[in-house]
Structure formats: C-alpha cells, structure tokens
Amino acid sequence: MLKEILKLIFEGSVKSSKDIAEKLNVDENEVNLLINQLKQMGYLEKDAGEFSCGGKCFGCNLANCPTNSIITFSLSDKGKNYIKKL
Amino acid sequence: MHTIALVGNPNSGKTTLFNAITGSTQHVGNWPGVTVEKKEGFFTYNNEKYSLVDLPGTYTLGAFSEDEIVARDFVLKGNPDVVINVIDATNIKRNLYLTIQLLEMGANVVLALNMIDEAKAKEINIDIKRLSERLNVPIVETSASKKLGVDKLLQVTVESIGRKAKPLDISYGKEIDEEIKNIESLLENKNFPYPKRWLAIKILENDKEIVSLVSSDNEIKSYIDNLKEEDKIYELELVDKRYDYINSITKGLVKEPENILTTTDKIDRVLTNYIFGIPIFALIMAIVFQLTFKIGQDFLGGYVESFIGFIASLVENLLINLNAPDLLISFVSEGFFGGVGAVLVFVPLIVVLYFFLAILEDTGYMARAAYVMDSLMRKVGLQGKSFISMIVGFGCNVPGIMSTRTLDNKKDRMIAILINPFMSCGARLPVYMVFIGAFFPNNGGLVLFLIYALGIAMALIMAKIFSKTLFKGEETHFIMELPPYRLPSMNSVFRDMWEKVWGFLKRAGTVIFLVVTVLWVLSMLPAGVEPYSKESLLGRIGSLLAPIFTPAGFGTWQASVSLFAGIAAKEAIVGTLGMLYSPLELTEALRMNFTTLSAISYMVMVLLYTPCAATIATVKRETNSTKWALFMAIYTFLLGYIMSVLVYQVGNLFI
Numbered sequence: 242m243l244k245e246i247l248k249l250i251f252e253g254s255v256k257s258s259k260d261i262a263e264k265l266n267v268d269e270n271e272v273n274l275l276i277n278q279l280k281q282m283g284y285l286e287k288d289a290g291e292f293s294c295g296g297k298c299f300g301c302n303l304a305n306c307p308t309n310s311i312i313t314f315s316l317s318d319k320g321k322n323y324i325k326k327l
Numbered sequence: 328m329h330t331i332a333l334v335g336n337p338n339s340g341k342t343t344l345f346n347a348i349t350g351s352t353q354h355v356g357n358w359p360g361v362t363v364e365k366k367e368g369f370f371t372y373n374n375e376k377y378s379l380v381d382l383p384g385t386y387t388l389g390a391f392s393e394d395e396i397v398a399r400d401f402v403l404k405g406n407p408d409v410v411i412n413v414i415d416a417t418n419i420k421r422n423l424y425l426t427i428q429l430l431e432m433g434a435n436v437v438l439a440l441n442m443i444d445e446a447k448a449k450e451i452n453i454d455i456k457r458l459s460e461r462l463n464v465p466i467v468e469t470s471a472s473k474k475l476g477v478d479k480l481l482q483v484t485v486e487s488i489g490r491k492a493k494p495l496d497i498s499y500g501k502e503i504d505e506e507i508k509n510i511e512s513l514l515e516n517k518n519f520p521y522p523k524r525w526l527a528i529k530i531l532e533n534d535k536e537i538v539s540l541v542s543s544d545n546e547i548k549s550y551i552d553n554l555k556e557e558d559k560i561y562e563l564e565l566v567d568k569r570y571d572y573i574n575s576i577t578k579g580l581v582k583e584p585e586n587i588l589t590t591t592d593k594i595d596r597v598l599t600n601y602i603f604g605i606p607i608f609a610l611i612m613a614i615v616f617q618l619t620f621k622i623g624q625d626f627l628g629g630y631v632e633s634f635i636g637f638i639a640s641l642v643e644n645l646l647i648n649l650n651a652p653d654l655l656i657s658f659v660s661e662g663f664f665g666g667v668g669a670v671l672v673f674v675p676l677i678v679v680l681y682f683f684l685a686i687l688e689d690t691g692y693m694a695r696a697a698y699v700m701d702s703l704m705r706k707v708g709l710q711g712k713s714f715i716s717m718i719v720g721f722g723c724n725v726p727g728i729m730s731t732r733t734l735d736n737k738k739d740r741m742i743a744i745l746i747n748p749f750m751s752c753g754a755r756l757p758v759y760m761v762f763i764g765a766f767f768p769n770n771g772g773l774v775l776f777l778i779y780a781l782g783i784a785m786a787l788i789m790a791k792i793f794s795k796t797l798f799k800g801e802e803t804h805f806i807m808e809l810p811p812y813r814l815p816s817m818n819s820v821f822r823d824m825w826e827k828v829w830g831f832l833k834r835a836g837t838v839i840f841l842v843v844t845v846l847w848v849l850s851m852l853p854a855g856v857e858p859y860s861k862e863s864l865l866g867r868i869g870s871l872l873a874p875i876f877t878p879a880g881f882g883t884w885q886a887s888v889s890l891f892a893g894i895a896a897k898e899a900i901v902g903t904l905g906m907l908y909s910p911l912e913l914t915e916a917l918r919m920n921f922t923t924l925s926a927i928s929y930m931v932m933v934l935l936y937t938p939c940a941a942t943i944a945t946v947k948r949e950t951n952s953t954k955w956a957l958f959m960a961i962y963t964f965l966l967g968y969i970m971s972v973l974v975y976q977v978g979n980l981f982i
Contacts, residue, residue, distance in 0.1 A: 242570070243563045243566060243567050244564075244567070247563075250804055250805070251804060253804035255806060256701050256805075256806060256807055257698065257806055257807050257808075257809050258806065258808075259595070260806075261806070270418075270421075271420070274420065274421045274570075275570070276806070277386070278386075278387075278424075278566055281386065281389075281391050282389075282391070282562060282563075282566070284563075285806075288805060312694075312807070312808040312810075313715075313805040313806065313807050314806050314807075314808070315804065315805040315806075323563070326558060
C-alpha cells in the first residue's frame with residue numbers, strides 16, 4: 242500500500258490522509274500510520290521546515306513568519322526516483 | 328543477574344511501566360558513544376534480583392535514528408534474557424510493527440498490552456488468547472498508570488527466562504524470499520554479530536548501518552552493488568509485507584468500533600466540503616472583516632483618534648508656550664501628528680484584524696483554508712502550497728515572498744513571488760480604512776472584504792496568465808496535515824497579534840517618520856512659499872505627475888505624491904495625505920477632493936500598484952535578478968493603473 246500512497250501523492254489526486262483513505266478504501270488511521278512510515282524512511286519530506294525569517298526581515302512591518310498551522314509533505318528526491326522507476 | 332529489556336513505541340506507557348516496576352532503584356547514564364539516555368533499574372521477584380533496561384522509545388528498529396540503533400543493538404548484542412515489548416492497546420496495529428521486527432530478530436519477547444483500560448473504554452476488543460497463539464508470545468494486559476497487571480507481567484517475564492524463541496519467518500513473496508536465501512548463503516561463513524536472515528533482510532531494506540558493516544567484506548560489497556544496479560532493493564515491499572502480516576495476524580482478533588466520527592471529522596465534512604468549502608471560507612473572511620471594521624474602527628478607533636488628537640494639541644500648546652519656532656510647531660503638529668499620527672490611529676484596526684486571523688490559525692482553520700483553496704489554485708496553474716505564501720502576504724509581502732522558498736519547483740516559485748503583492752498587506756489597511764470612513768461608513772466590512780477578494784482574484788488571474796506564458800513546467804504535489812480543531816490558546820493568539828502591532832508601531836516610528844519628514848521639507852521649499860501649496864517643491868512634483876492619473880479620476884497633485892510616497896512604504900500614503908491636507912480632518916478633506924467613484928478607483932490602485940521598496944528589494948534578493956525586481960515594479964504599476972482607469976471610466980458610464 243506504501244507504493245499506492247506514493248503514487249497517489251505523485252499524481253496529485255489527493256491532498257490529505259483522509260483523501261488517501263477514501264481512494265484506497267481503508268481506515269484513515271492506517272493511512273496515517275503508513276504516511277509516518279514513508280516520512281521516516283525519507284520518501285516524503287516536510288515542506289516549509291527550512292524557512293524562518295526569525296523576525297529579521299529588513300523592512301518587514303508586520304513580522305508575519307509563515308503560519309505553522311499549515312504543514313505539508315511532498316515526495317522527496319528518493320520518493321520521486323522510486324515512482325519514476327515504476 | 329538476569330537482564331530484561333523494555334522496548335516500545337514513544338507514548339506507549341513504557342517509561343510509566345519502567346517506573347512502576349523499578350521505583351527508586353533507577354540510575355540514568357548515556358549509551359556509549361551516543362547522546363541517547365540509558366536508564367537502568369532493578370526489581371526483585373521471588374527473592375531474586377533482576378536488572379531492567381529501559382530502551383529508547385522507537386516505532387521501528389531501522390537505522391533512521393540513534394535511538395533505533397541503540398535499541399536494536401541492545402536486543403541483538405546485549406543478550407537480554409527477555410524483551411518486554413510495551414504495546415499501546417488503543418493503537419495495536421501501529422505498535423505491532425515493532426513487535427514483528429523484534430520477533431524477526433529472534434528476541435525472547437513478552438508483550439505488555441498496556442493502556443488496556445483505555446482500549447476497553449474505547450470499545451476496542453482484543454482476543455488476547457488467540458493473538459498470543461498466533462504470535463507465539465505470552466501477552467499480559469497492563470495499565471501502567473494504574474499499576475494494574477504489573478505483578479502478572481513480572482511473573483510471566485521471569486517464567487519466560489530461558490525460553491527458546493524461534494525467529495519469526497515472514498514470507499515476503501517468492502522473489503524477495505529467494506534473494507534473502509541467496510544472501511543468507513553468502514553470509515554463511517562470515518562472522519557478523521547478527522542473525523544471518525535478519526542481516527539479509529536489512530541488506531535488502533538498504534539499512535545504511537548494516538550495509539556499511541557488511542560492506543567490509545568485498546564479496547558481499549560487490550553483491551550489494553549488483554543488487555542496487557538491478558534495482559533489487561525492496562525497502563517499501565518489505566515494510567508493506569510486514570503490515571500485511573500484521574493485518575493477517577490481527578484479522579478477527581482486534582475489533583474496533585467502526586466509523587465513529589470525531590468532532591474534527593464532523594466539522595471538516597462541512598468546512599472542507601468540495602462545493603461549499605470556498606464559499607464558507609469567503610463567508611468567514613467577510614465576517615472577520617466586518618468584525619474588524621465594527622470593533623477596530625467604529626468602537627475602538629474613536630478612542631485612539633481622540634487620544635492622539637489630545638496629545639497633539641497638548642504638545643502643540645506646550646511648544647507655543649515655550650515660544651518654539653513656527654517651523655518646529657508646523658513640523659510637529661502637521662508633519663508628525665498630521666502624518667505619523669494619521670497612521671497610528673489605525674492601530675486598533677490592526678489589533679482586531681490580526682487577533683481574528685490568529686484565532687483562525689490557532690483553531691486549525693487556516694490549514695483547511697489552504698486545503699479548500701488547493702483545487703482552485705491548481706486550476707490556475709499554481710500549486711496549493713502557494714496559498715501559504717499568499718496567507719503570509721496578508722501580513723506583509725516581504726515574508727510572503729520569502730516563504731515561497733518552500734516551493735521547490737522554480738515555475739511555482741516565480742509565479743508565487745510575482746502575485747504575492749496582490750495579497751493586500753497590513754500596511755495598506757489604513758489607506759482603505761480612511762477612504763471607507765469617508766465614503767462607505769455604513770458598509771465598511773463589505774467594502775474591505777471586496778478589496779481583499781479583488782486582490783486574490785487578480786492574483787489568480789495573473790497566475791493563470793504567467794503559467795500559460797512566462798513559466799511552463801511540471802506540477803509538484805503534496806499532502807497536507809490537517810490538525811484536529813482545538814480551542815485557540817489565548818497566549819499564542821495575543822503573542823502573534825502583538826508581534827504584528829509592534830512591527831506596525833516600529834515602522835510608523837522609523838520609515839514613515841522619515842518619509843513624512845522628507846515630504847514635509849519638500850512642502851516647505853522653496854523658502855517663503857505657502858506650505859503644502861501647489862507652488863511648493865512637493866506641489867510642483869505632484870502637479871507634474873497628476874495628469875497621468877486624471878483618467879483614473881484622482882489627478883490631483885496630493886493624490887499623485889501620496890502614491891509615490893507609498894512606494895517607500897504603503898502606510899506613508901495615509902501619512903502624506905494627512906500631512907498635505909492638514910489641518911483639515913483627513914476624511915473631510917478626502918470628501919472634498921475625491922468622489923465615491925474616484926475613491927474606489929484610488930483604492931484599486933493602492934491594492935494593485937507597485938509594492939513597497941522593501942518588497943521589490945526582496946524580489947531582487949530571492950530571484951537573484953534585477954530584471955525580475957524591475958518587472959515586478961513595472962507590471963504591477965501598469966496593472967494597477969489600467970484597472971483603476973477601467974473602474975473610473977466604466978463607472979462613469981453608469982453614474
């Protein structure tokens with residue numbers, strides 16, 4: 242199922258674990274479990290993690306650093322290479 | 328002394344169980360060579376003393392972290408007599424993944440089915456007897472937090488000492504099984520301190536630690552290189568098979584209540600609905616703007632305005648009493664209080680708007696907004712992730728543009744940068760508010776919402792145009808974590824809001840003050856000219872520019888000068904207008920110099936035209952290109968100009 246999850250994300254037909262669970266007709270908890278596995282194995286990587294302006298942006302009047310409530314994960318190079326080989 | 332190891336997932340209650348068993352006999356150190364904490368304690372059972380080692384909490388026994396390596400090395404090389412595997416009974420499938428790995432290692436496992444009371448409360452029924460038979464390990468129900476089942480666990484553990492555990496032999500499918508056998512026979516005469524089958528599986532999983540270890544042998548190294556060349560690394564397949572195995576083992580033995588919708592699920596059914604998601608988002612934002620207007624402007628705004636007016640007259644009277652020079656009095660009352668003061672009166676508005684936006688973020692709704700906007704964003708050639716930089720842009724375009732760094736596709740990033748200034752930043756808010764106050768006092772929230780909506784619409788239109796013309800390329804996709812809804816933490820809401828208010832105040836005291844001072848000097852020169860008149864240096868510059876804006880309905884020198892001051896900083900527009908029309912009250916002066924239509928046209932111009940200098944500098948820095956920075960400055964000006972002329976000319980046909 243890990244392969245199917247990676248494929249779905251690569252194709253762009255899903256936006257959340259809930260969407261994946263619906264597409265694969267499985268429980269969302271199970272999908273979350275597998276997504277965590279993929280993250281840990283380096284097939285998915287967290288976006289936005291590297292960016293922080295730390296309130297030091299020159300001329301920034303409203304130091305509004307990226308919202309931390311929106312966390313996204315994309316296929317890492319390892320994930321993309323894997324899918325492309327399929 | 329016999330040694331017992333304690334292994335389990337993080338949050339499985341492992342440490343609570345360790346504390347319950349060992350009490351005050353623990354000592355803490357570090358595992359050799361790593362920074363991972365080593366906890367060891369002792370317990371006595373039937374007058375015999377046993378050592379209990381609490382291994383780091385891990386989900387797997389791979390080589391992804393030091394914790395995992397420490398845990399698996401102790402199980403394999405530390406020779407524990409028994410491994411107690413603590414399992415969270417409310418999340419049994421996830422926890423069994425670690426169990427399966429322990430069993431594959433050949434560890435002598437006893438399962439502590441912990442949090443069993445919580446599992447029962449959640450109506451999760453586990454057939455422990457049959458599960459124990461299928462896994463071929465003893466299972467004891469425990470609730471470490473309530474110290475239930477601990478004695479029984481110790482009894483079973485002690486009884487299990489000396490039990491010969493046979494490594495679990497999962498079938499990974501014909502192809503992988505054959506490869507495992509090949510590697511096993513290759514390892515036959517080698518001397519590595521791990522079980523051969525386990526090593527073979529780890530090699531096929533491309534476990535870095537193990538591959539590096541066995542690569543010391545040239546024969547194995549070249550075999551592994553061949554495997555890689557032939558794409559025979561089965562990392563995902565092996566994990567998948569383990570989960571399949573867990574599903575087959577637990578089939579019919581673990582019964583969980585089906586499809587119980589959580590509160591988050593129920594709310595999401597409405598808020599992220601495919602059809603209603605975007606209209607609901609629009610409605611929520613409209614309500615936020617309406618509340619901002621009502622509370623920030625109508626309710627609190629008056630107090631701040633009166634307070635600044637009071638301070639201004641106090642300082643002016645003081646200066647007059649001190650016989651200060653007329654020029655200084657003029658600068659303080661008209662330049663400083665007329666200019667900077669005109670910006671400061673909007674502090675309550677900033678407070679209220681960002682208070683509500685912080686609440687939306689803290690409750691988890693902003694993630695849903697990005698989720699529902701994703702489909703729309705993809706239709707215009709953007710990826711949904713760009714919406715994050717757009718939301719940040721509502722605060723300020725500088726970090727908005729910087730946050731596009733998170734887009735790894737160059738096409739997406741360039742488009743997201745070029746459309747970010749259409750996200751109306753907080754600095755432009757005072758401009759809209761002063762015009763709304765003058766022309767739309769009864770529909771403030773609606774007008775404000777429409778301005779922001781126009782900004783988003785223009786951003787999407789331009790994104791579509793750019794993705795069809797300047798930037799073409801493949802799309803990248805992502806999945807989003809939708810956190811459960813929660814009540815906002817007032818602490819973080821107020822901290823977030825304060826950061827923005829403080830930033831606003833700092834800018835008013837520095838950049839805006841500087842701009843207003845320069846413009847004040849220009850409005851006083853040449854010497855002897857009537858201050859703030861058309862004949863002043865500033866008036867002459869403005870008069871030169873004014874005809875350009877006549878087709879848009881605001882061809883006055885004051886409006887022209889203020890727009891150019893706005894390129895330094897958007898709040899300077901209000902500061903400049905406040906100073907140039909001083910001592911008249913600003914809303915009154917605007918009613919005399921603008922019509923309702925030209926006011927709309929002016930607001931459209933402010934929304935869309937050239938962003939502030941800091942934003943342009945950020946574009947240059949982020950794209951590493953002066954060309955793109957200039958392109959941004961010019962195309963936005965032209966777009967703003969064309970749109971405001973259109974609004975004014977088309978509007979005139981109907982009025």
